[in-house]
Amino acid sequence: xxxxxxxxxxxxxARRFSPYCWRIRLALAHKGxxxxxxxxxxxxxxxxxxxxxxxxxxIVDGERxxxxxxxxxxxxxxxxPGRPSLFGDAVAPxxxxxxxxxxxxxxxxxxxxxxDLPAVIDEADxxxxxxxxxKRFGMTLEAVSADREQRLPAFRQSLEPLRAVLxxxxxxxxxAANYADYAVFGAFQWARCASPFRLLDGDDxxxxxHKRVRGLFGGLADTxxxxx
Amino acid sequence: xxxxxxxxxxxxxARRFSPYCWRIRLALAHKGxxxxxxxxxxxxxxxxxxxxxxxxxxIVDGERxxxxxxxxxxxxxxxxPGRPSLFGDAVAPxxxxxxxxxxxxxxxxxxxxxxDLPAVIDEADxxxxxxxxxKRFGMTLEAVSADREQRLPAFRQSLEPLRAVLxxxxxxxxxAANYADYAVFGAFQWARCASPFRLLDGDDxxxxxHKRVRGLFGGLADTxxxxx
Numbered sequence: 001x002x003x004x005x006x007x008x009x010x011x012x013x014a015r016r017f018s019p020y021c022w023r024i025r026l027a028l029a030h031k032g033x034x035x036x037x038x039x040x041x042x043x044x045x046x047x048x049x050x051x052x053x054x055x056x057x058x059i060v061d062g063e064r065x066x067x068x069x070x071x072x073x074x075x076x077x078x079x080x081p082g083r084p085s086l087f088g089d090a091v092a093p094x095x096x097x098x099x100x101x102x103x104x105x106x107x108x109x110x111x112x113x114x115x116d117l118p119a120v121i122d123e124a125d126x127x128x129x130x131x132x133x134x135k136r137f138g139m140t141l142e143a144v145s146a147d148r149e150q151r152l153p154a155f156r157q158s159l160e161p162l163r164a165v166l167x168x169x170x171x172x173x174x175x176a177a178n179y180a181d182y183a184v185f186g187a188f189q190w191a192r193c194a195s196p197f198r199l200l201d202g203d204d205x206x207x208x209x210h211k212r213v214r215g216l217f218g219g220l221a222d223t224x225x226x227x228x
Numbered sequence: 229x230x231x232x233x234x235x236x237x238x239x240x241x242a243r244r245f246s247p248y249c250w251r252i253r254l255a256l257a258h259k260g261x262x263x264x265x266x267x268x269x270x271x272x273x274x275x276x277x278x279x280x281x282x283x284x285x286x287i288v289d290g291e292r293x294x295x296x297x298x299x300x301x302x303x304x305x306x307x308x309p310g311r312p313s314l315f316g317d318a319v320a321p322x323x324x325x326x327x328x329x330x331x332x333x334x335x336x337x338x339x340x341x342x343x344d345l346p347a348v349i350d351e352a353d354x355x356x357x358x359x360x361x362x363k364r365f366g367m368t369l370e371a372v373s374a375d376r377e378q379r380l381p382a383f384r385q386s387l388e389p390l391r392a393v394l395x396x397x398x399x400x401x402x403x404a405a406n407y408a409d410y411a412v413f414g415a416f417q418w419a420r421c422a423s424p425f426r427l428l429d430g431d432d433x434x435x436x437x438h439k440r441v442r443g444l445f446g447g448l449a450d451t452x453x454x455x456x
Contacts, residue, residue: 088316088317088318089316089317089318089402090316090317090318090320090321090322090402091396091402092318092393092396092397092399092400092401092402092408093318093321093322093324093325093393093400093401093402093408094318094321095392095393095396096321096324096325096328096389096390096392096393096400096408097321097324097325098392099388099389099392099393100324100328100389103388103389104386104389158332160327160331161324161327161328161331161332162324164323164324164326164327165320165321165323165324165327168319168320168323169320171320172320172321172324173320173321174317174318174319174320174321180320180321180324
């Protein structure tokens with residue numbers, strides 16, 4: 001039986017743009033598990049109330065309900081140990097990379113693209129999204145992203161630790177892609193699916209890596225509604 | 229025959245404070261290799277000219293000369309594969325953590341403590357150190373560190389990805405300490421050996437972890453000239 005994933009969608013139900021949900025889409029594919037990825041909107045709190053909280057990703061695997069992307073990834077690794085490992089013996093340093101993505105990379109990307117989000121999210125979500133985010137930032141979404149061209153060089157510079165890894169090999173996880181790749185991939189896929197703003201130079205090795213990840217699992221993350 | 233390590237020292241030759249040299253001291257101990265850690269000063273360029281460059285750490289292992297801490301760590305792993313592994317199969321995500329330490333953590337610590345360095349470095353190095361660093365920063369060392377109390381909360385906040393790992397277990401490398409720990413350890417040991425400024429709250433789990441690393445290898449990094 002397929003695992004159900006509640007997956008953030010835009011006005012176009014095929015446009016999936018949550019960075020955390022992308023991690024889990026790829027983790028499920030890595031494990032070779034079938035998925036029913038159901039479109040979910042920010043304001044569909046009732047649809048996932050059974051998980052005891054209001055954020056996606058949430059998975060339902062038979063009788064088991066798991067939320068929070070890191071908890072889901074650890075659950076999949078523990079529950080399906082005979083399938084390709086998501087972490088190898090590197091779970092601790094991958095936890096660091098994932099937490100850096102949560103706390104540094106994604107907030108930085110968010111400030112660059114957030115003014116573009118209202119145009120892609122579902123109409124029913126727009127007021128909720130704008131109100132909650134503008135309250136968090138203390139300014140309009142447009143004001144948050146207004147100086148993004150000026151902030152772009154420092155943002156690109158902040159990615160040097162990723163380039164250091166990619167100078168040594170094709171994947172952040174080592175000799176094969178693993179959860180290290182999927183965690184960081186989700187951040188850039190979020191931007192790709194939700195904003196026309198170009199985060200990376202055309203010759204950036206991070207862009208080449210992102211395209212490699214898009215090529216995995218039959219192009220699972222490639223042929224989707226996106227701005228390229 | 230012991231491996232020779234050229235190791236940055238202060239006015240007190242027992243005060244070793246290079247973050248990069250500490251990584252290698254611990255990596256050598258992890259591999260169970262004997263070391264002759266020779267005190268070296270910033271201006272002793274002639275003493276390591278045989279390495280083809282002017283920075284420590286440099287190691288001499290029989291006929292082989294290796295410099296650059298990451299290159300040395302990879303060399304030790306490749307040359308002594310039968311001894312405890314420095315990376316497990318996690319070399320790529322440990323590369324990320326190490327590069328983040330180089331590019332984000334150490335520069336942040338440097339700005340907080342650099343005004344204290346002249347008091348501990350060798351008299352022969354003081355003019356070189358001040359001139360080269362003040363040129364790099366475009367201001368006096370005292371000006372760089374002047375607002376350190378104000379910058380401390382944001383610095384401590386930036387360490388959250390380390391705390392995320394330490395919430396799951398005692399080591400950054402996983403079930404045992406490895407190069408992930410030694411890379412980050414060096415940064416905090418640099419501060420501990422060179423400055424009285426307190427980077428961490430007394431109840432910070434990073435401080436407890438730092439003390440655990442100091443306890444390894446018979447207290448190799450514990451009972452040294454330091455500000456605590």
